[in-house]
Structure formats: structure tokens, C-alpha cells
Amino acid sequence: MRPPSLFPLFAEVSTLKGVGPKILPLVQKLAGPLVRDLLFLSPSGLIVRRPMTAANAVEGLVGVFDIVIDRLLVPGKPGVPIKVRATDDTGFVHLIWFGGSAQHIDRLLPKGQRRLVSGKVERFNNEVQIVHPDIFTPAQADEIAAVEPVYPATQGLTSRVIRKLAQGALEQAPELPEWQDAAWLAKRRWPGWRAALAALHAPTAEPDLLPDAPARQRLAYDELLAHQLALARRRRARQITPAPVVTPGEASTRVLSALPFELTAAQLQALAEIRRDLASGEQMGRLLQGDVGSGKTAVAALALADAAASGFQSALMAPTEILARQHFQRLSPMLEAAGVPTILLTGRDTPAERRTRLGALASGAARVAIGTHALFQDAVRFDSLALAVIDEQHRFGVNERQRLQAKGDPRTGGVHLLTMSATPIPRTLELTQYGELEVSRLTEKPPGRTPVTTAVVPQARIGEVAKRLKAALDSGAQAYWICPLVAESEASDLAAAEARAADLRRIMGVEVGLAHGQMPGPEREAVMADFADGRTPLLVATTVVEVGVDVPNASIMVIEHADRFGLAQLHQLRGRVGRGTAASTCLLLYGGGDDGLGETARIRLETLRRTEDGFEIAEEDFRLRGGGDPLGLKQSGFPAYRFADPIRHRDLLLAASDDARLVLGRDPDLTSPRGEAVQVLEALFDWRNDRPGAD
Numbered sequence: 001m002r003p004p005s006l007f008p009l010f011a012e013v014s015t016l017k018g019v020g021p022k023i024l025p026l027v028q029k030l031a032g033p034l035v036r037d038l039l040f041l042s043p044s045g046l047i048v049r050r051p052m053t054a055a056n057a058v059e060g061l062v063g064v065f066d067i068v069i070d071r072l073l074v075p076g077k078p079g080v081p082i083k084v085r086a087t088d089d090t091g092f093v094h095l096i097w098f099g100g101s102a103q104h105i106d107r108l109l110p111k112g113q114r115r116l117v118s119g120k121v122e123r124f125n126n127e128v129q130i131v132h133p134d135i136f137t138p139a140q141a142d143e144i145a146a147v148e149p150v151y152p153a154t155q156g157l158t159s160r161v162i163r164k165l166a167q168g169a170l171e172q173a174p175e176l177p178e179w180q181d182a183a184w185l186a187k188r189r190w191p192g193w194r195a196a197l198a199a200l201h202a203p204t205a206e207p208d209l210l211p212d213a214p215a216r217q218r219l220a221y222d223e224l225l226a227h228q229l230a231l232a233r234r235r236r237a238r239q240i241t242p243a244p245v246v247t248p249g250e251a252s253t254r255v256l257s258a259l260p261f262e263l264t265a266a267q268l269q270a271l272a273e274i275r276r277d278l279a280s281g282e283q284m285g286r287l288l289q290g291d292v293g294s295g296k297t298a299v300a301a302l303a304l305a306d307a308a309a310s311g312f313q314s315a316l317m318a319p320t321e322i323l324a325r326q327h328f329q330r331l332s333p334m335l336e337a338a339g340v341p342t343i344l345l346t347g348r349d350t351p352a353e354r355r356t357r358l359g360a361l362a363s364g365a366a367r368v369a370i371g372t373h374a375l376f377q378d379a380v381r382f383d384s385l386a387l388a389v390i391d392e393q394h395r396f397g398v399n400e401r402q403r404l405q406a407k408g409d410p411r412t413g414g415v416h417l418l419t420m421s422a423t424p425i426p427r428t429l430e431l432t433q434y435g436e437l438e439v440s441r442l443t444e445k446p447p448g449r450t451p452v453t454t455a456v457v458p459q460a461r462i463g464e465v466a467k468r469l470k471a472a473l474d475s476g477a478q479a480y481w482i483c484p485l486v487a488e489s490e491a492s493d494l495a496a497a498e499a500r501a502a503d504l505r506r507i508m509g510v511e512v513g514l515a516h517g518q519m520p521g522p523e524r525e526a527v528m529a530d531f532a533d534g535r536t537p538l539l540v541a542t543t544v545v546e547v548g549v550d551v552p553n554a555s556i557m558v559i560e561h562a563d564r565f566g567l568a569q570l571h572q573l574r575g576r577v578g579r580g581t582a583a584s585t586c587l588l589l590y591g592g593g594d595d596g597l598g599e600t601a602r603i604r605l606e607t608l609r610r611t612e613d614g615f616e617i618a619e620e621d622f623r624l625r626g627g628g629d630p631l632g633l634k635q636s637g638f639p640a641y642r643f644a645d646p647i648r649h650r651d652l653l654l655a656a657s658d659d660a661r662l663v664l665g666r667d668p669d670l671t672s673p674r675g676e677a678v679q680v681l682e683a684l685f686d687w688r689n690d691r692p693g694a695d
């Protein structure tokens with residue numbers, strides 16, 4: 001419910017003075033439909049006007065000249081601008097218009113009249129000139145602002161007009177109760193909300209435009225806090241949904257002792273967090289984040305065993321057939337041995353298999369279902385589903401996850417959700433993208449891994465690379481060879497990959513598999529399976545090497561045109577090797593011909609050479625994009641913030657996240673004075689209707 005104090009801000013922009021039918025669509029497009037949206041439109045620049053004379057005019061700055069109109073020098077015609085000469089005591093100032101009517105200008109500037117003109121000073125043939133000046137009569141002198149904010153303008157809507165409208169919107173802005181913590185606000189020395197908006201629209205110097213200006217920080221924090229509150233609320237809504245109480249039992253112990261290794265400290269920690277949620281009686285929503293090879297599957301296996309031990313069913317869903325099979329092959333022997341009947345459900349089951357398996361799930365004879373998209377289809381019924389584990393969660397839509405979760409028994413409550421991701425992301429991104437989930441991180445890899453030696457090699461030395469590769473293949477190694485998307489069209493990329501595969505087949509004299517994105521799924525999986533089973537020693541692939549595929553014998557990764565990949569992507573690719581006991585190598589080939597390596601590309605490759613820590617790489621990737629790649633950020637799941645910049649306001653984001661938890665923790669119904677103020681803040685930004693992608 002929207003508090004009445006906000007009604008003026010949630011009025012249509014058309015209610016503002018000066019918004020006629022002609023500019024209405026332009027304003028809506030530029031700012032948004034509401035008065036609030038104009039109020040939240042930040043100036044992007046600043047004009048400082050200085051009084052000047054013809055003699056002391058400074059080129060490039062904006063001057064105000066007190067002049068008398070002398071005469072129309074050039075009346076203008078197509079291709080030639082209109083030119084009016086004016087004078088002050090010190091010399092001439094020429095006023096220029098491209099297009100427009102000389103008659104109109106003559107009427108505006110009658111000979112002998114005094115005017116104040118303002119605009120950016122230029123020099124042409126050593127004469128002072130102003131193109132398209134702003135003109136004021138002496139009576140209007142106090143309308144000339146010494147400092148004026150500049151707004152993003154659009155065709156048909158000048159910055160001037162927007163400024164007037166923004167001022168109108170500001171007049172509609174009420175004083176609102178303070179929602180920020182008093183001590184925090186005092187410490188940051190930020191203005192109150194309304195004062196911050198007034199300052200936003202009235203910058204007096206360049207620093208006022210920077211993200212760390214107090215007013216801008218304050219508004220950014222408000223926005224981040226509102227968003228984090230919305231996410232925290234969703235988290236709470238889930239938490240008050242009852243769900244089956246799941247605790248470890250004998251099956252868990254048996255699976256644990258069947259694992260051929262000891263869990264790492266990170267795995268134990270994540271498992272403890274998951275078990276705390278599962279036993280709480282509240283619905284779990286947790287993301288298990290860990291680099292490729294960090295051992296997420298074992299953690300998931302224990303959660304599946306816990307569900308079985310507590311008398312419930314569970315499901316593990318993977319995005320591809322090959323991954324689902326791999327999970328099934330690894331987990332079902334352990335689960336079965338622990339007395340937990342496990343089935344595989346994929347799109348490739350025969351009708352008879354399918355019928356039997358669906359029957360086993362519905363009757364409760366099967367306790368764990370491992371599978372693909374086949375799992376959430378309508379025909380799939382569970383007897384007592386308590387836990388859904390989703391591997392590579394970003395490969396599924398929100399709907400698909402919800403369809404699986406909806407298969408629980410309403411009498412026992414909601415289905416616990418454990419999602420897993422092998423894409424380490426910076427904490428900032430985690431908070432905005434997954435803010436409503438709890439997060440466990442596997443920050444440590446299982447022991448016994450041989451680090452991958454990474455080398456950065458110019459493409460020109462590809463012949464040498466091939467020679468070394470041949471020697472390695474001859475002694476029984478397996479290798480990936482990655483061809484990126486380099487050409488304009490997919491068809492020619494494909495041709496390049498095919499040509500490369502043919503080259504390598506000839507040079508190496510071995511079977512070479514080729515996997516690419518345009519292959520039908522089953523065909524591609526067959527190629528992958530040949531490689532996984534060691535039938536082909538070398539696999540040429542475009543970027544589609546399946547995430548999560550584990551071929552321990554593969555110890556060499558060659559990536560062509562590595563400089564054209566993103567950092568995170570390179571890290572993912574490299575993660576395919578270094579999984580076995582053999583020492584592994586990753587060769588990053590860069591540049592074609594003699595085009596040098598750009599600075600960012602160089603830092604990327606160097607970062608990769610230096611570290612294998614996915615979280616560190618993610619932070620660095622994030623930082624490198626900070627130079628301005630709003631598109632990239634959007635793609636990585638950032639909501640469209642108006643004031644906040646998740647990179648520059650990183651610290652504010654972390655603080656806002658803590659703050660949101662604290663506020664709701666102390667005052668869940670938001671009835672305290674601060675709680676009530678916080679409700680106004682939430683209504684002001686209205687994140688509920690404005691959701692970023694993932695959950």
C-alpha cells in the first residue's frame with residue numbers, strides 16, 4: 001500500500017506544468033511515466049556561466065555577454081549560417097544560427113537594443129562567436145543561472161526543458177520521515193532525502209556530479225537499501241513457509257563413508273549450513289557457489305541422503321543429458337548401497353522405462369530422482385518430494401525451477417531448494433542477483449589437484465604448439481582445442497572450427513572430435529561422450545564445451561584467440577583440465593598477425609596466468625569492466641539502478657545488505673518509527689514490480 005505522502009510523486013508526468021501532449025511521449029521515454037521518474041533523473045553535466053567581455057572572452061567556456069545589437073551581417077541561406085554582430089565596449093561578439101529564419105531573429109534582436117547573451121565561446125577568424133546563444137533582455141537578467149545542471153536530452157526535448165520539469169517535480173517532493181539509521185547518517189554526513197534531491201538537481205561544481213558526492217551517495221544508498229529490503233522480504237516470505245524437517249540419518253552416514261575421500265573444510269561448512277536450513281522446518285532457499293571442481297556434487301549427495309533418511313524423496317536436476325547421466329553414474333551406486341533407490345529420468349528414456357520410473361516415483365518406491373528437464377514435466381508425480389537440487393542453476397528459468405518445486409506434498413509444506421552454480425561471482429553481484437537466497441561458498445578445492453600451468457603464447461607460434469601437443473597425445477594424453485566465435489557469422493566460425501579440426505587430424509594423425517553449438521544436442525553429446533570415454537584423444541570445440549563435464553584424463557587445453565574471451569569464460573574453460581593426477585597445461589593463444597594485445601586483454605590473460613582462484617578472477621573481471629560496460633553488467637544480472645553504481649558504490653551495497661537484514665530482523669513487521677519510514681522508502685522505489693532476472 002502506497003502511503004498518501006507519496007501520491008504527488010506517483011502522479012503521471014502529464015500532471016506537471018509544462019508537459020503538453022507534444023512533449024509528453026518524449027518525457028515518458030526519457031524519464032518514465034511518473035513525476036517520481038523525473039525527480040530521479042540525475043543531471044549528467046553542468047554549465048558554469050561566467051560574465052565576459054569581447055576582450056577577455058575565454059574560448060571553450062560558457063560566457064555571459066552584456067551587448068548591444070549592431071546589425072545582421074549574413075541573413076543565412078542553405079549551407080550558410082545566419083550571423084548577427086553585436087558589440088560591447090571592448091569589441092564585437094558574433095551570434096550564429098544554423099538554420100532558422102533571419103526575420104525571426106531580426107525581430108528578436110532589433111538593432112540598437114541591449115541584450116544579455118550566453119553560450120559557449122568560440123573563435124572564428126579570430127573573432128568571438130557564439131553558436132545558438134541563449135538570449136535574455138536586461139529585465140530577465142536574474143533568470144540567467146550562474147550554474148546550470150545539464151540533463152540527458154533527446155530530440156525535441158532540450159536539457160533546459162527537462163531542468164524546468166525536474167524543478168517542478170522537486171516542488172512536488174514532500175519531506176519524508178528519515179529511514180536511514182540516525183547514527184549511520186551522522187557518520188556519513190549525508191543530507192536528508194529531500195535535501196539530497198535538491199542538491200542533486202542543483203550541482204554547483206563538477207565534484208557534485210561524481211558518484212561519491214554526498215547527495216549522490218545518499219540517494220544511491222536509499223536505492224540499494226530499498227532493493228535489499230525487497231530481497232530480504234522475499235527471503236522472509238520463504239522462511240515462513242513451512243517445509244519438511246529433514247535431518248541426517250543412517251543413509252547419510254553410509255553415503256558419507258562410501259565417498260572415496262574426506263570432505264574438505266569448505267564442503268563441511270557448506271553441508272552444515274544446508275543441514276541447518278533443512279532441519280529448521282522452514283523452506284530452504286540456498287545457493288551453493290563453488291568453482292568447477294570444487295566438489296559441489298558430494299555436498300548435494302549428502303543432502304539427498306538426508307532427505308531419504310528422513311523419509312522423503314528428493315530430486316537432482318541437471319541442464320544436459322550428459323551431466324544428468326554423469327551424476328547418476330556416480331551417485332546411484334552410493335545411494336543404492338545406502339538403501340536409497342535412485343532412478344534416472346531424461347528425455348531419452350523409452351516409453352516403457354519412463355512408465356516404470358514414473359510409477360516408482362509416484363508410489364514412493366524410488367527415493368531419489370536424477371534427471372534433466374524431464375523432471376519437471378506435468379506427468380512426473382512424487383509421493384513425498386522434500387528437496388530439489390538444481391545443478392548449473394542459471395541454465396534453468398525461474399519457471400522451470402518453480403515447476404519442480406511445485407511437486408511437493410502440500411500437507412508437508414514447501415520443497416527445499418538447493419541451487420548450485422559453478423560461476424564464481426563477486427559478492428556485490430551475488431547480493432543483487434541472488435539477494436533473496438542464502439549463499440554457501442566453496443572457497444577451497446579438494447586436495448591432490450595439480451595446479452594448471454598457464455602460458456600466454458602468440459598465435460604466430462601455433463606450429464610449435466601443435467608439435468608439443470602431438471608429443472603429448474602420442475604419450476596418451478587427451479586435449480581440448482577451443483576455437484572462439486571470431487567471425488561475424490556463425491557459419492564462418494563453424495567453417496573455421498571444421499578447418500582447424502581437419503588440420504589437426506592431418507598433423508596429429510589421430511581421431512579428432514568436433515563439437516559446436518549448431519549441432520543437434522544428441523549428436524554433440526555423442527561427440528562429448530567419445531571424448532569422455534577416451535575414444536577420441538583430441539576434441540575441437542567452439543565455446544560450447546559442456547560446463548560440468550568431467551574428463552580427468554584431459555590435461556591440455558589450447559584456447560585460440562584467448563584475448564577475445566572474457567576472463568570468467570576463460571577461467572571456466574580452463575577448469576576443464578587439471579582434474580586428474582597428471583600435470584595440466586593451458587595455452588592461451590593471442591592475436592592474429594601483428595595486432596598487439598590491448599591493455600585490458602593483457603591484464604586479463606596475466607590475471608589468469610597468475611591465479612586459479614575463481615572468486616579472485618571474478619572480482620578482477622568485475623573491476624576490469626568497471627571502466628564502463630553497463631551492457632555487460634546488465635547481462636550479468638544487475639537491476640537497472642537509477643542512482644546506484646554497483647561498482648563505485650560497492651561498499652554502500654554491502655552496508656545496505658547488512659542494514660536490510662538488521663532492520664527486518666529487529667522489526668519484522670516494520671512498526672517502529674524507523675520501520676514505518678522504511679516502508680515509505682520501499683514504496684518510493686517499488687522494487688516489487690521491477691524485478692531483476694534471477695532468484
Ligand code: ADP
Nearest residue numbers: 261262263264291292293294295296297298446
Ligand atoms: P563441481 O563442484 O564442479 O560440481 P564435482 O562435484 O564434480 O565438482 O567434483 C569434482 C571432482 O572432485 C570429482 O571427481 C569429485 O569426486 C572430487 N572431489 C570432490 N570432493 C572431494 C574431496 N573432498 N576430496 C577429494 N576429491 C574430491
Ligand code: MG
Nearest residue numbers: 296297391548
Ligand atoms: Mg558439478
